[in-house]
Amino acid sequence: MASTGTAVVSLHAEVEVRRGTFTLRAALACAAGETLAVLGPNGAGKSTLLRALAGLEPATGPVRVGGRDVSALPPRLRGAGVVFQDHRLFPHLSARDNVAFGPRSQGGRRRDARAEADALLLRLGLGDLGARRPRELSGGQAQRVALARALAGRPTYLLLDEPLSALDTEIRAEVRGFLRTTVDGYDGPCLLVTHDAVEALTLADRILVLEGGGVVQEGTPTQVARHPATPYVARLVGLNFYRGQLTGGRLTVDSGGEIACATGDLSGRALATIRPSAVTLFADRPHGTSARNLWPGRIAVVEVAGERVRVEVASTPPVVAEVTAAALAELRVRPGDEVWAAVKATDVDVRT
Amino acid sequence: MRRGRLPVVLAVPAALGLLFLLLPLLGLLARAPWHGLPHLLGDSTVLQALRLSLICASSATALSVLLGVPLAWVIARLRFPGRRVLRALVTLPLVLPPVVGGVALLYAFGRKGVFGPALSALHVDLSFTTAGVVAAETFVAMPFLVVSVEGALSSSDLRFEEAAATLGAGAWTTFRRVTVPLIGPSVGAGAVLTFARALGEFGATITFAGNLPGTTQTLPLATYIALETDPRSAIALALLLLAVSIAVLLLLRERWLRPGPQS
Numbered sequence: 082m083a084s085t086g087t088a089v090v091s092l093h094a095e096v097e098v099r100r101g102t103f104t105l106r107a108a109l110a111c112a113a114g115e116t117l118a119v120l121g122p123n124g125a126g127k128s129t130l131l132r133a134l135a136g137l138e139p140a141t142g143p144v145r146v147g148g149r150d151v152s153a154l155p156p157r158l159r160g161a162g163v164v165f166q167d168h169r170l171f172p173h174l175s176a177r178d179n180v181a182f183g184p185r186s187q188g189g190r191r192r193d194a195r196a197e198a199d200a201l202l203l204r205l206g207l208g209d210l211g212a213r214r215p216r217e218l219s220g221g222q223a224q225r226v227a228l229a230r231a232l233a234g235r236p237t238y239l240l241l242d243e244p245l246s247a248l249d250t251e252i253r254a255e256v257r258g259f260l261r262t263t264v265d266g267y268d269g270p271c272l273l274v275t276h277d278a279v280e281a282l283t284l285a286d287r288i289l290v291l292e293g294g295g296v297v298q299e300g301t302p303t304q305v306a307r308h309p310a311t312p313y314v315a316r317l318v319g320l321n322f323y324r325g326q327l328t329g330g331r332l333t334v335d336s337g338g339e340i341a342c343a344t345g346d347l348s349g350r351a352l353a354t355i356r357p358s359a360v361t362l363f364a365d366r367p368h369g370t371s372a373r374n375l376w377p378g379r380i381a382v383v384e385v386a387g388e389r390v391r392v393e394v395a396s397t398p399p400v401v402a403e404v405t406a407a408a409l410a411e412l413r414v415r416p417g418d419e420v421w422a423a424v425k426a427t428d429v430d431v432r433t
Numbered sequence: 434m435r436r437g438r439l440p441v442v443l444a445v446p447a448a449l450g451l452l453f454l455l456l457p458l459l460g461l462l463a464r465a466p467w468h469g470l471p472h473l474l475g476d477s478t479v480l481q482a483l484r485l486s487l488i489c490a491s492s493a494t495a496l497s498v499l500l501g502v503p504l505a506w507v508i509a510r511l512r513f514p515g516r517r518v519l520r521a522l523v524t525l526p527l528v529l530p531p532v533v534g535g536v537a538l539l540y541a542f543g544r545k546g547v548f549g550p551a552l553s554a555l556h557v558d559l560s561f562t563t564a565g566v567v568a569a570e571t572f573v574a575m576p577f578l579v580v581s582v583e584g585a586l587s588s589s590d591l592r593f594e595e596a597a598a599t600l601g602a603g604a605w606t607t608f609r610r611v612t613v614p615l616i617g618p619s620v621g622a623g624a625v626l627t628f629a630r631a632l633g634e635f636g637a638t639i640t641f642a643g644n645l646p647g648t649t650q651t652l653p654l655a656t657y658i659a660l661e662t663d664p665r666s667a668i669a670l671a672l673l674l675l676a677v678s679i680a681v682l683l684l685l686r687e688r689w690l691r692p693g694p695q696s
Contacts, residue, residue, distance in 0.1 A: 137595050156598040169596040173614040182610070186602035234600050 089113040090147025092238050092270035096133045098126070098140045105129050105294040111238075111270035111287075118285030119274045122313060125291040127274045128166075131240050134272065135161045146237055157186075162236025166243040168227040170215035176202065176226045177211035183234030194233075201229040205259055221252035225259055232263065239264075239271040245280060254432075260284065278318045282306065283352055283432060290314050307393075307401070315391065320354045321400050327351040327433065330426075338398035341373040343426040351433045357403035359428035362392060363421040364412050372423035376400060380416045383409070394422045458675070465672055466665045473669040481647050482655035483673065489563065489651060490631040493570035494578075497627045500571075501578040502620060506608065508579070509586035520583070527576045534572050535640025542568065543641070565642035566649050570631035577630050581623030585616045622685060629681040633674065 091112045098105040105126035111117040121127045133140035136156035144152040144159075151159045170179045180198035185191060202211050205225045215223055224244060231239065244260060245253045261284055264271050275281050281288050282302045290298040290305065290313075298310035306322055309315035325334040328348045332340040340353055361372065378396025390409045392402045400422045404412075414420055466473065473479065508520050526534055540546045543560040544553070552559060559565040593615060597607040613620075635653040642649040644658065652674055659667035 135599055137599070156595070157601045157603060159599075161599055163596070163599040165592070165596065167592070169592050171593055171596070171611060171614075173617075182597070182602070183600035186597070186600055186606050230600065 089268050090237055090270070091115075092134075092272075093143075093145040094134060095142040096130060096140050096144065097142045098129050098133050098138055100129070103294060105133070107289075107291060107294075107296050109272075109289055109296075109299075111272060113270055114268050115287065116264050116271045116273055116285045118281035118288045119272060119291055120276065120278065120281045120288055120318065121291035122276060122317075126294045127276070127291050128242055130291065131163075131242050131272060131274050134238075135159065135163050135240055160234075160237035162231035162234050162239045164224070164227050164231045164239075164241045164244045166247055168215070168223045168247075170218075170223055170227055170230070172215050175212050175214060176207065176218065179215070179226060180229045180233045183230060187234065197233055198229070201233055202226070205229050205263075219252070220248050221256045224248060224256050228259065228263055232267075236269065238269050239267055241271070241273045243274055243276070246275070246277065257283070276317075278320060279354060279430075279432070281318070282320070282322055282354070288318070290318070312387070319357055319391070319401065319403075321357060321360070322352060322354045323398055324350070324352050327431065332429075332431065334398045336398065338376070338396075340398065340424075340429055341426045342429040342431045344431050347431070347433055349433050351431050354430045354432075355400065355424055355428060356430075357391060357401045359424060360400055360402035361423045362394070362402050362404060362408075362412060362414075363423065364414055364418075366421050367423060370423050371425065373426045374422075374424040374429070376422045376424075377419060378422065380414055380418050380420055383416055392420075394420060396422055400424070461668065461671055461675065465668055469665065470669055470672070473666050474673060476666065478646060478655065479666070479670060479673075482650055482652045482670075485563070485566070485647070485650065486632055486652040489566045489570055490628050490634075492567045493574055493631040494624050494628045496567065496571045497575040497578045497631075498620065498624055501575050501623070501627075502582055502613075505579045505582035505586060506612070509583045523579050524576050526573050527580070531573055531634065531636030531638075532640050535569060535637035538565075538569060538572060538637065538641040560641060561643040561645065561649060563642075563648055566638050566651060569637040569641045570634045573634050573637050574627045574630040577626040578620075578623035581619050581626060582616060585619030586612070589615060625681055625684050629678060632677060 091110065093110045095108040096105065103126070107126070107130050109117065119127050119130060129138055132138035134144055136151075136154060136159045140152070142152065143150045146160065170176070171182065174182065177195060177198045180201055181191070181194035184194035184197055199208070199211055202208055205228060207222060207225055207229070210218065210222060215226070218226065224247075228244070241260075245256055248256060257280070264273070264284055273281070273284055285302060287299065287301055288305045289296060290310070292311060292313055298305055298314055302322070305314065305318050306320055309319045323332065323334045323340060325332045327342070327344065327350070329346070330342055330344055332342055332351055332353050334340060342353060366377070367375070376394070376396035376398070378394040378399070380392055381395045382393040384391040385406065388405060389403050390406050392404060392409065394400050394402060402422055412420070504523065508516060508523065539560065541548055542552060543549055544558075557564070559568050593611050594607055597611045602610070633653055634651070635657070638649065638651060639654055644650050644654050650658070652670060656667050656670040656674065659670060
């Protein structure tokens, strides 16, 4: 583990940044070993918050790392490990020397720093790429080297700024795997800035939603997804998601119930997400539907959000449907009524 | 506008301009004593001047890199009141008549200059010495290096410096291990320009350092003097300087002198 020997601490911050007409005001807490996703639309102030925590953006308010306020310290003395969206590997240094840069800058001997760099590169599946320059690496490899570089500095807290967003979809899945392993194995506080809801749901223990420079919601992925506080959160995070065990195209949900998925032979631990708009509601058991998932349950909550209505069904597993107001009126159902929720297997998005 | 069509109103002055720039060079080549060239260039005075020129221009270039790169960094990276004024002052020698530079150097660092006594106390004698040639050339040529490096620093964003800072690198480590390698090509290009300018320096040198063969008489000075006594020799010297200039242009075309890829 890269942070061996470093005291394990938590992160508490109340950051305020003023830039022109934009003001960011956010309070956050992240425990040791916890991953906090900072989720929000473009321009919400996510990256500004991360930069303020790293000391790269002038800000006011305390940033406590294990009770010690580091807000007056320059970036190099804060002990933050930062992974940038655009990897920012030094173009004139090999992958190995990029990773060794932190230990070297902190006064480590060249040989020790290189040995540590090689060990980290090996751990991230880049053992044979140490001699390559950044321009000779693929996007995914470069981002993994950047991850190794941030860890090599033995950071007391880890800040990841949209680490996957610059990557192609296929490569993203591969790097996400390494990212999850790293984040899970890291014993300090870890902040992950993202605008990708699935990334936040899969990688984070808790989610902080930022909009227009302020915190609009904070909670576990389940809480945020179940009860989105704003229309943005509802649209983005308001996904049905289920953790469970996947075998032969069926996900056995941890909290009960089964979901048919179009995954073929995949198996193992998995996370399934279903868009609420992909859920169809029926007042009576439907006949002749091709949907392989058909769950009866009572309507728990009905929320109107403009043209759309969110209907929470207490089925097994529980599901949130998003229907038009007209469709709901046609169903003639009210909270407490029994309905049938239908979901096609192809509408279940599964990630292992 | 469609490319490729040449309006007459532009074509005529463009052609005249081209001719005006090329004809003097053609005149020089036409009058060149090609057969006697090896003999003329082998003359001991010429070789002495060539050797002195190379030594002085190289020293001035080294001095410019040593002082100019940090100066460019200060102008490009620090925010302080008077930064614009400082930048203007640094580039002043670019537009200043070199002879004015020579006079200014004379009254600053000459024996009777403002700082002359102080330099004498340190046993440094600049006026009418080889060191004076280096000083005059550095004064005139260093702005080329500062402008080139400052431009590179200003256009390259702070991304890599930021990354270095989060990895625990201090200002000096970041400058040495990140900034300098990244602006290396621009330093190279600036150094070549500085060298070329220093090699051709005439006005400030003759005013401040004089024209003593073997000590301060560089190639341009020798060329000027030869024009009165031995025109054939002057043409040979001019050709030599022309060859150096062309070599500089070719060097600047080389790939390693272009600003490097940023990622």
